[in-house]
Amino acid sequence: MPVTGQIAVSGLGMVTPAGSCVDATWRRVCEGGSTVAASHPGLAGMPVDFCASVGEFDSSVVGRRNLYRLDRFVQFMLAAAHEALADAALSAADWDAPRVGVVIGCGMGGVATWERQHGRFLRQGPESVSPLMIPMMTPNSAAGEIALALGARGPGMVVSTACASGATAIATARDLLVSGQCDIVVTGGTEAANTPLTVAAFANLGTLSQRCEDPTAASRPFDAERDGFVMAEGAAALVLERADHAAARGHRPRALLAGCGSASEAHHPTAPHPEGRGASQALHAALRHADLAAVDIDHVNAHGTSTVLNDQVEALVIRQVLPHGPLVTSTKGVLGHLLGAAGAVEAALAVLAIQQATVPPTANLQDPTPGIDLNLVTKSAAHQPVRAALSNSFGFGGHNVVLAFCAA
Template sequence: MPTDIAVTGLGLVTPAGLTPGDNWAALCAGRSTAAADPVLEGMPVDFSCRVTGFDAEAELGRLTPRLDDFIRFALAAARRAVVDAALDPPAWRAERVGVVLGVGGTSLAAYEKALQHLATGHPGRVSPLTVPRSNPNMAAGEVAIDLGACGPNFTVSTACASGATAIGVARDLLRSGTCDIVLAGGAESARSRMTAACFARMRALSRRRDQPRLASRPFDSARDGFVLGEGAAVLVLEPLAAARSRGAPVQALLRGFASSADAHHPIAPHPEGRGVIQAVTAALEDAGCGPRDIGHINAHGTSTPTNDALEAAALARVFGDRSPPVTAPKGVIGHSLGAAGAIEAAYTVLALRHAGIPPVANFESQDGDHKLDVVAAGPRPLTTGTGISCSFGFGGQNAVLLFEAA
């Protein structure tokens, strides 16, 4: 069975841009995309990181009315990834092409409208499209319909680790010989009033309404919560030998993957970071690497006081006092929940391609006893061609991916 898995295509739709180049430039600039959000007007937290410049009607045409935003983003990202990988869907063996996407909680927009009709006593006004446009599995389903991918097709949900988990599952489909190609990633739009209300009540969101661009600040001592985001990323994965045989543009190698459960609490991470340490250590072992082999860490880094502190402590346990340079893209694009792990996996690939590490937006100083080598102020050269991308979620679910430069 194939063991070397290549990333041959990237598709991105994020607040940082609609192409890998635009995303990379925005990350390196280190400037947050957070701004007042009309969808959240009147809410206790009324700002977010939004996808801008995306014309769903122009890109998707007749499909647009039946889709929620998270599916629109997934479709656009998948199309971009396929083009980037130099694939021709009409010519591929459709039954050997899989789609695995991670979705945490969809966009909830259609459900909000339906619930309003029910609450006002008008069930007849509920759209018959509410379920098919909002079910998490429809992101993968619509991508398969659009591109004619007839292989294994499903959505995984591990909260904010969903996108990373999907990529790991896709890797295993290729290694088992079940698929020749898998489109893997994640999609979500967290900019719903319901989502904003829930996280605000949990005190998980930053309250910097007067300075939204300064709100998301992973690992910074002044952090006070995360910023809602949205977007999608899709990676084309295929065995390295097959990719080289067809002359595909190999962008990076997916060398390691591991997942774990804290088995501790529905929301709070384990206070000793056991699940994080287990997942990072297992991903290193899966790739045959040691801590000193890693060139940089793409941290989960949500900008919440507790989670960042526990993640820093866990990474310090694995990597010691000389941790690899750490970046955390949520400072720029906010937290896209189920899509975050896929977007940040794509960013890890871009870092390897560009041999650079983007800075953490708004980072000024660290607190606590566990000091990470946080990249700040500007990009830093990458001297070792490996990187890990960490994603953690509610339920104590952890996923870590390890990539190597091609």
């Protein structure tokens, strides 16, 4: 039987190029300093040889044996999930396992494993391929390994809507709570695709910045000199539960997930509709679902990829749907584009903006594109109350997802 009530964001966890936890990531994002590294060793000789990578992270929760058994994208998700559960003051001893779900977003899966094993296959023959290749590379392993580690026996799945995957996962998790199938859902997104083959493909598609001479300035959302996005990796986890469930155990949530809007553009495999048809539809749907008026929105964490087409179209849509001028930022200026994890990371940052009454700046935004008429946060963070915020996520294939959060 469907359940009514608000959905609480009870815990957050993050592993990003800005840091291996929520606090480190938030601090770096608010400082506005790029995390993009020049001449990544794994990309030597590539036409684009830079990206934003995760440094050291707490792999103790993954386990030494699992560091060899699990692809990097699963390791990130496990670390983020453990932090989110600690933040939510939850453990497996506290819950009814069949009522705990896991929904993760991932766009690419274990591409590093695939590339490494394919290389062995070509060099040494079929007998050299690891029998663990399939469970290591399939995207569903992110959800399966979290369920295994946590003993969560409710619905478990990985959803893939390209760069909107993390946001789609959060919206799907909400549905499991509202429908009454779950009491708690661990959700979020993960990606680890900073590999030669993936970078070559995106570069040849024309979506990556070519600013090899100045990589720290390469990701510049909404800037007149933007020339493409920067590849990045990482994960974010959110623990969602119904607000009454959180209250019953005495836990105050960070924020509320007020509503979700999704739409398919049915326009082009990779390019946005020139008038932002799907993005506009998703924005309106999120507002209706959350029972919010446009004027209630104080902040938008934009998809803001730093590509020419996306930023132009997204700016048009935000201006049309939210003409009162909420504070807009794209945290991809700091973090780069985390692909399937981006929607989850940016959702978590929208939650923190509400909780901390702070909107991070858009890094590298020096000269806004003429005609982009947005209230963009630049140079330094803006400190003001944020009652409600939207997080936009758009993906190849015309997938558009908007999440609406409000103060708890």
